Amino acid sequence: MDGSPAFNPALVALECADCGARCDLTRPRGTCPSCGRPLVAVYDLERVRAETPRDSLGRFGTDLWRYRAVLPFAPDFPVVRLGEGGTPLLPLARLGESVGVAELWMKEESGNPTQSFKARGLALAVNGALAFSREGIALPSAGNAGSAAAAYAAAAGLRCRVAVPDDTPEAFVVEARAFGAEVRLVPGTIAEAGRALAEWAAGPQWWNVATFKEPFRLEGKKTLGYEIAEQLAWRLPDVILYPTGGGTGLVGMHRAFREMAAMGWTSGPMPRLVAVQVNGCAPVVRAFDAGAPRVAPWEHAATVASGLRVPSPFADTLILAAVRESGGTAVAVAEEDMLDAMNDLAGTEGCLVCPEGAATLAALRQLRRSGEVRATDRALIYDTGSGLKYPEAWRLALARRASGEEVAR
Amino acid sequence: MDGSPAFNPALVALECADCGARCDLTRPRGTCPSCGRPLVAVYDLERVRAETPRDSLGRFGTDLWRYRAVLPFAPDFPVVRLGEGGTPLLPLARLGESVGVAELWMKEESGNPTQSFKARGLALAVNGALAFSREGIALPSAGNAGSAAAAYAAAAGLRCRVAVPDDTPEAFVVEARAFGAEVRLVPGTIAEAGRALAEWAAGPQWWNVATFKEPFRLEGKKTLGYEIAEQLAWRLPDVILYPTGGGTGLVGMHRAFREMAAMGWTSGPMPRLVAVQVNGCAPVVRAFDAGAPRVAPWEHAATVASGLRVPSPFADTLILAAVRESGGTAVAVAEEDMLDAMNDLAGTEGCLVCPEGAATLAALRQLRRSGEVRATDRALIYDTGSGLKYPEAWRLALARRASGEEVAR
Numbered sequence: 001m002d003g004s005p006a007f008n009p010a011l012v013a014l015e016c017a018d019c020g021a022r023c024d025l026t027r028p029r030g031t032c033p034s035c036g037r038p039l040v041a042v043y044d045l046e047r048v049r050a051e052t053p054r055d056s057l058g059r060f061g062t063d064l065w066r067y068r069a070v071l072p073f074a075p076d077f078p079v080v081r082l083g084e085g086g087t088p089l090l091p092l093a094r095l096g097e098s099v100g101v102a103e104l105w106m107k108e109e110s111g112n113p114t115q116s117f118k119a120r121g122l123a124l125a126v127n128g129a130l131a132f133s134r135e136g137i138a139l140p141s142a143g144n145a146g147s148a149a150a151a152y153a154a155a156a157g158l159r160c161r162v163a164v165p166d167d168t169p170e171a172f173v174v175e176a177r178a179f180g181a182e183v184r185l186v187p188g189t190i191a192e193a194g195r196a197l198a199e200w201a202a203g204p205q206w207w208n209v210a211t212f213k214e215p216f217r218l219e220g221k222k223t224l225g226y227e228i229a230e231q232l233a234w235r236l237p238d239v240i241l242y243p244t245g246g247g248t249g250l251v252g253m254h255r256a257f258r259e260m261a262a263m264g265w266t267s268g269p270m271p272r273l274v275a276v277q278v279n280g281c282a283p284v285v286r287a288f289d290a291g292a293p294r295v296a297p298w299e300h301a302a303t304v305a306s307g308l309r310v311p312s313p314f315a316d317t318l319i320l321a322a323v324r325e326s327g328g329t330a331v332a333v334a335e336e337d338m339l340d341a342m343n344d345l346a347g348t349e350g351c352l353v354c355p356e357g358a359a360t361l362a363a364l365r366q367l368r369r370s371g372e373v374r375a376t377d378r379a380l381i382y383d384t385g386s387g388l389k390y391p392e393a394w395r396l397a398l399a400r401r402a403s404g405e406e407v408a409r
Numbered sequence: 410m411d412g413s414p415a416f417n418p419a420l421v422a423l424e425c426a427d428c429g430a431r432c433d434l435t436r437p438r439g440t441c442p443s444c445g446r447p448l449v450a451v452y453d454l455e456r457v458r459a460e461t462p463r464d465s466l467g468r469f470g471t472d473l474w475r476y477r478a479v480l481p482f483a484p485d486f487p488v489v490r491l492g493e494g495g496t497p498l499l500p501l502a503r504l505g506e507s508v509g510v511a512e513l514w515m516k517e518e519s520g521n522p523t524q525s526f527k528a529r530g531l532a533l534a535v536n537g538a539l540a541f542s543r544e545g546i547a548l549p550s551a552g553n554a555g556s557a558a559a560a561y562a563a564a565a566g567l568r569c570r571v572a573v574p575d576d577t578p579e580a581f582v583v584e585a586r587a588f589g590a591e592v593r594l595v596p597g598t599i600a601e602a603g604r605a606l607a608e609w610a611a612g613p614q615w616w617n618v619a620t621f622k623e624p625f626r627l628e629g630k631k632t633l634g635y636e637i638a639e640q641l642a643w644r645l646p647d648v649i650l651y652p653t654g655g656g657t658g659l660v661g662m663h664r665a666f667r668e669m670a671a672m673g674w675t676s677g678p679m680p681r682l683v684a685v686q687v688n689g690c691a692p693v694v695r696a697f698d699a700g701a702p703r704v705a706p707w708e709h710a711a712t713v714a715s716g717l718r719v720p721s722p723f724a725d726t727l728i729l730a731a732v733r734e735s736g737g738t739a740v741a742v743a744e745e746d747m748l749d750a751m752n753d754l755a756g757t758e759g760c761l762v763c764p765e766g767a768a769t770l771a772a773l774r775q776l777r778r779s780g781e782v783r784a785t786d787r788a789l790i791y792d793t794g795s796g797l798k799y800p801e802a803w804r805l806a807l808a809r810r811a812s813g814e815e816v817a818r
């Protein structure tokens with residue numbers, strides 16, 4: 001685009017997902033200048049298709065920059081990188097058999113920098129801040145996003161402010177502070193943290209990298225869809241279960257699948273996308289079940305899965321659209337089932353998952369029982385980060401195992 | 410080899426590193442049947458060279474099994490895998506400039522399964538246990554090795570017993586137990602843990618996967634050398650600084666560099682290998698400085714870098730040979746310098762390193778000051794695992810930063 005040498009020449013515009021307004025990248029862009037809703041990147045996919053055949057990706061390395069043909073930055077933009085993406089897709093043969101599906105895969109995201117999937121989005125957002133010549137970033141976080149933001153800010157030489165709920169596990173706070181970020185603990189959920197941040201780190205000097213408040217975290221999460229496709233030899237799974245807080249990954253995969261289909265990189269139907277939440281905070285499930293166009297805020301959100309304690313996701317329309325257009329569903333699981341699934345995944349498959357990840361296995365069992373997932377389905381679940389940052393959840397899970405409360409499968 | 414269909418046909422023997430005796434793989438092999446010292450795998454490198462050109466590695470994936478042509482298992486052996494290896498090699502431009510070297514790289518191992526470099530060795534050792542038809546594994550550990558062993562044992566359906574020093578950080582113990590391992594806390598260091606294990610988990614029913622007590626952990630660690638070479642386009646660095654407890658990685662890299670040179674995959678001199686230890690436990694440094702052929706046990710070993718608290722590494726002769734043959738050295742750093750290096754790496758480069766990893770940066774500064782590392786050198790340091798498992802060390806490091814004790818560079 002004119003005047004923006006930092007950006008990918010195939011990136012033609014940022015488009016408002018709600019009102020359709022388009023804007024260019026000649027100045028910093030957060031949300032839609034017309035209506036304030038999320039902006040999404042639009043590429044000239046014909047150009048990408050012509051310039052980057054999918055079998056040429058190998059020359060771009062093994063991390064997420066492998067897909068830089070469909071990422072926002074110019075080929076010669078010196079991106080700050082910590083080795084994000086390129087995570088394993090693990091076949092879970094024994095669990096797949098016990099659940100009763102044709103194939104079961106788990107996308108294991110704990111190997112990312114700062115040990116969670118948040119690295120993908122924040123890597124892109126921090127490089128975006130550099131491309132927009134910003135000097136500081138700020139965000140509210142349930143924990144993992146704050147750590148990732150702080151790490152990339154340190155590597156980029158940017159200042160960083162993070163507001164987190166005051167009951168956020170200590171590991172997240174120590175980590176962000178080790179990276180030199182300023183961390184403020186705020187009573188309440190991520191919603192209250194967001195409100196506190198508005199005053200403490202006001203724009204424009206603090207670039208807001210909260211979920212969907214700038215357009216590039218989505219682009220980073222989009223790479224999940226590309227990686228899954230390539231790791232499965234471009235044959236997408238039938239159903240994907242994704243733990244849904246702010247929903248960036250779900251919306252990102254949806255965009256990736258549409259882009260790949262448009263470029264002819266994949267064929268066949270879009271995977272059914274399942275938004276997984278917990279009984280203690282299930283605003284997306286409630287809206288989906290009611291056929292509502294928007295999400296109403298969840299009162300008294302409570303779960304040890306801190307990443308799912310998002311009472312009112314900003315990109316609600318995009319999340320609901322991704323689930324509905326893909327023929328998927330939204331499902332909430334019981335806290336206890338999630339804890340049991342943590343034990344399952346550690347004891348059977350050797351993965352110390354985070355509770356959010358375990359929720360996707362619990363949801364799969366639930367949908368298999370209801371028949372919404374079939375025995376012939378190729379299913380994919382997610383571990384979005386390392387269980388090491390959730391000592392409290394693991395204490396609860398191990399106590400259930402020791403007490404025999406764990407439900408035998 | 411005859412009668413061993415589980416093994417790589419190019420694996421010609423196991424050879425004693427000390428007495429030179431050779432044995433085959435028709436039965437389980439731990440240490441040398443003649444003298445009890447470590448066994449190392451010997452390959453027909455002419456055959457590997459002919460069958461697997463280095464530019465064909467891409468078809469074997471991006472994790473460490475990419476190098477399976479020089480690993481012990483047959484192409485059709487169904488290896489248990491969790492996504493080990495394939496970790497980033499990060500360029501540290503700003504730190505490199507501040508230290509004063511031509512190039513500075515960090516091999517970032519925290520993205521491995523169970524978040525440490527131990528995954529490489531234990532992945533191979535557990536698959537070795539399967540290939541040898543063992544039903545349980547056992548080892549003493551300072552923490553990370555126990556977690557990795559427990560994870561692979563869970564994935565493989567094997568039992569696992571781990572003995573650890575009783576002051577091992579809690580995260581390690583919780584993690585190993587989550588994987589279903591039996592963990593015993595033993596007063597003292599890893600040396601005492603090893604002695605306790607001999608009775609609690611006696612062979613042959615418990616396959617001993619302690620450092621160098623079976624031949625395959627070394628093969629897993631060897632892949633560090635292959636990855637570094639490939640990531641640097643087969644142009645090896647001048648000097649590599651490695652935190653040395655049991656020494657498997659150091660010896661493994663040394664073997665990898667010799668194998669690659671023999672196959673013509675690399676040319677030029679072998680990188681100088683530097684064994685990095687801490688003042689509180691430096692048996693290798695003491696032996697190196699004295700020109701001794703063996704290491705004498707270190708009394709009263711003490712450091713927060715639990716992986717370096719190895720008073721008497723079993724493979725001492727191999728470690729000293731790797732350092733000497735490569736023209737390297739051995740160096741001990743002060744505990745405080747290690748803590749400051751943790752802050753450096755987090756604050757400047759966005760990496761929450763473990764103390765063992767930080768020790769390699771402290772050692773690099775020390776050798777740069779002494780002139781043993783030159784301004785023209787391309788240097789490589791290591792982060793061997795995530796700092797998340799070391800809350801105590803991070804508390805100390807952040808306290809130094811807050812108090813201003815940290816030494817300004």
